[in-house]
Structure formats: structure tokens, C-alpha cells
Amino acid sequence: MAITTEAVEMAVVRKNILTDTVARDAYIAGVQLLKQENSAFTTADFGIGGPAAPVRTYDLFVIWHIWAMRTPVPPGGNPKMRNAAHMGPIFLPWHRVMLNLFEANLQRVLGDTGFGLPYWDWAEDGELDHPKNSAFWQPDCMGGTGTLLAPTVMDGPFAFKPAAPNGFRVRIATNQNLELVQVDRGLRRAFGADEDSLPTHDHVSAALHAGAPGGNPSLATYDFTPWDRTSKGFRNCLEGWNPYGLHNQVHAWIGRDMGLASSPNDPVFYLHHCNVDRIWAGWMSRHGRTYLPGRTAPAILKGHRIDDPIISPLGGAATPGTVLDATNLFTYDVLP
Numbered sequence: 266m267a268i269t270t271e272a273v274e275m276a277v278v279r280k281n282i283l284t285d286t287v288a289r290d291a292y293i294a295g296v297q298l299l300k301q302e303n304s305a306f307t308t309a310d311f312g313i314g315g316p317a318a319p320v321r322t323y324d325l326f327v328i329w330h331i332w333a334m335r336t337p338v339p340p341g342g343n344p345k346m347r348n349a350a351h352m353g354p355i356f357l358p359w360h361r362v363m364l365n366l367f368e369a370n371l372q373r374v375l376g377d378t379g380f381g382l383p384y385w386d387w388a389e390d391g392e393l394d395h396p397k398n399s400a401f402w403q404p405d406c407m408g409g410t411g412t413l414l415a416p417t418v419m420d421g422p423f424a425f426k427p428a429a430p431n432g433f434r435v436r437i438a439t440n441q442n443l444e445l446v447q448v449d450r451g452l453r454r455a456f457g458a459d460e461d462s463l464p465t466h467d468h469v470s471a472a473l474h475a476g477a478p479g480g481n482p483s484l485a486t487y488d489f490t491p492w493d494r495t496s497k498g499f500r501n502c503l504e505g506w507n508p509y510g511l512h513n514q515v516h517a518w519i520g521r522d523m524g525l526a527s528s529p530n531d532p533v534f535y536l537h538h539c540n541v542d543r544i545w546a547g548w549m550s551r552h553g554r555t556y557l558p559g560r561t562a563p564a565i566l567k568g569h570r571i572d573d574p575i576i577s578p579l580g581g582a583a584t585p586g587t588v589l590d591a592t593n594l595f596t597y598d599v600l601p
């Protein structure tokens with residue numbers, strides 16, 4: 266079966282993975298299927314060294330994300346200041362498109378067009394004294410109490426089983442130069458090693474309630490010039506550069522694979538980003554489906570303006586303007 270490159274027009278409901286065990290189990294099963302399915306591509310198609318090996322459908326998304334991370338905007342710029350998917354206004358639309366296509370592929374392999382990608386409400390776990398003891402990390406959910414000294418995930422559905430060739434393995438990663446390389450190892454996490462805590466409900470609320478007493482009024486605006494990792498505004502608050510927190514903090518708290526350009530290697534990536542997308546939907550429910558910069562912004566922002574096609578080998582017909590309202594594809598059971 267070929268990878269689904271277009272989201273299926275059917276309004277599914279995305280639910281909390283900790284309260285919907287049906288969605289949880291379907292997600293886990295679908296990820297395993299995408300991880301075992303050969304795409305039409307081999308590693309040689311992406312210039313990855315070593316013997317040519319089939320690229321699994323799941324791993325195509327990993328490659329896609331790394332590629333975006335390496336693509337500076339503007340061309341020739343510094344991808345660590347703004348790239349095709351991060352550190353700029355496109356961050357939220359770009360990941361929305363990625364999630365929609367991942368969800369469509371899960372629907373395909375599960376044979377269930379009603380499947381909705383679940384989300385992980387990490388702010389709920391941020392309220393716990395010991396977030397690593399959350400139900401989320403138990404063997405019937407994501408498993409894997411990785412530590413700095415023993416980061417390989419050894420329990421749960423994505424446990425590393427060296428003798429099981431079809432078990433969950435990390436197959437595509439990057440070297441120090443962000444070049445794609447083939448690997449064959451287990452998934453890695455190190456809770457709390459790079460960041461002590463998860464964001465809490467107060468942090469999410471502060472991002473959403475710009476008009477509340479003591480609130481930050483700039484958070485009522487989607488984004489600001491210079492449209493990069495230094496900007497004020499809602500996008501960069503949720504992305505977690507200014508102030509540091511939310512999305513970035515969650516990646517850092519989980520650590521290891523989740524801290525890399527290849528972070529979609531961890532199936533938690535999609536559950537995390539689904540929650541980020543849900544927070545964005547919550548913000549739009551208060552402030553309107555607004556987006557900046559507009560179409561007349563300077564060309565150096567090409568790929569981040571409201572009518573620009575997103576820069577991506579997949580889902581490239583989408584623009585920010587076309588994905589602000591996604592209710593034809595999905596809704597959330599609860600908005601923050």
C-alpha cells in the first residue's frame with residue numbers, strides 16, 4: 266500500500282489517550298503497522314549511506330521532519346534561527362499538516378476512517394509529584410522509564426527486543442552534521458535529565474489568557490517580527506523559545522530521542538504535538554482563526570506567510586490559511 270498523502274475528509278474526534286483506552290490501543294497498533302510497512306522508498310533514495318534498505322512508512326515521517334529542520338528560511342540562512350518547520354510562524358501549521366497525514370496513514374493501516382489521533386495532556390502530568398510515574402509511561406501505554414545511564418526503552422509496546430526483527434527499532438537517525446544515517450537500536454528516553462519538570466496547567470493557561478489580570482497582552486497576537494526564535498507572541502510562547510517552556514520543555518524533559526531532529530522516532534512525538542495543536546485550537550477559539558505574517562510580508566519569509574505553500578515533500582499544497590480551520594478533518598473532545 267502506498268503512503269496516504271492526503272488527509273481523509275471525515276471529522277474525527279481527537280481524545281485524551283489516558284481516558285480513552287480504545288484510541289490508545291488503536292494508536293499503538295497503528296504505529297506498529299506503519300513501522301513494519303515498507304514504503305516505496307529505500308535509504309538510497311535519500312542518499313543515506315550503507316546498503317540500501319527499505320524505508321518503513323513510519324520512518325518516512327522521521328526523514329521528513331529532519332529534512333525540514335535542515336532547511337533554513339530564507340535559503341542560505343541559519344536553520345537554527347528559522348527553518349521550514351520551526352522557530353517561525355509556520356511551526357503550528359506545519360506540524361498540523363504532519364499530524365493530519367500521520368493520522369490518515371494510521372486510519373489506512375487500521376482500516377478505520379473514524380480513528381482520531383489521541384493527545385497527551387502533559388500539563389496534567391506536570392501537576393504530579395513524580396510525572397514519570399504517570400499512567401502514560403506504564404507498559405500498557407507508552408512504556409519505558411528511560412534514565413540517563415540506561416536510556417533504552419525496555420518495557421511497553423515500543424520495548425527494544427534485540428532478537429525480534431519486527432519489534433520496534435530506531436532505524437533512521439542523524440549524525441552531528443544532521444545528515445541522515447542508518448542505525449539499528451532501541452528507542453531512548455531519559456526523563457528529567459535535560460529538564461527537571463513538565464509544564465503545568467498554569468503555564469498553559471498563561472499562554473491562553475492574555476487578557477486576564479497579570480496576563481501578557483502580546484500573547485493575544487499570533488506572532489511578531491522578526492518571526493523567529495526571539496519573537497514575542499503566542500506562537501513562540503507555545504513553541505517554547507520565548508519564554509522557554511511548553512513544547513520545547515516537554516521534548517527536553519523526555520530527553521534523548523525526543524531531544525533530536527529525529528524526534529518523531531518516538532511515538533510520543535505525535536501525542537505531544539497533538540496536544541500542542543489542541544492548545545493552538547484553544548487559543549483560536551478565544552482569539553479567532555488569525556495568523557501572521559500576511560501575504561505581503563517580505564519574501565525572506567517565504568514558507569511562513571499565510572498564503573505560502575508549506576515547504577515540505579509531503580502535504581505541500583497546504584498553506585497556513587487553509588489549515589486554520591481543520592474542523593472538516595478533526596475536532597478535540599475538550600479544548601484547554
Ligand SMILES: [Cu+2]
Nearest residue numbers: 330350351360
Ligand atoms: Cu518539529
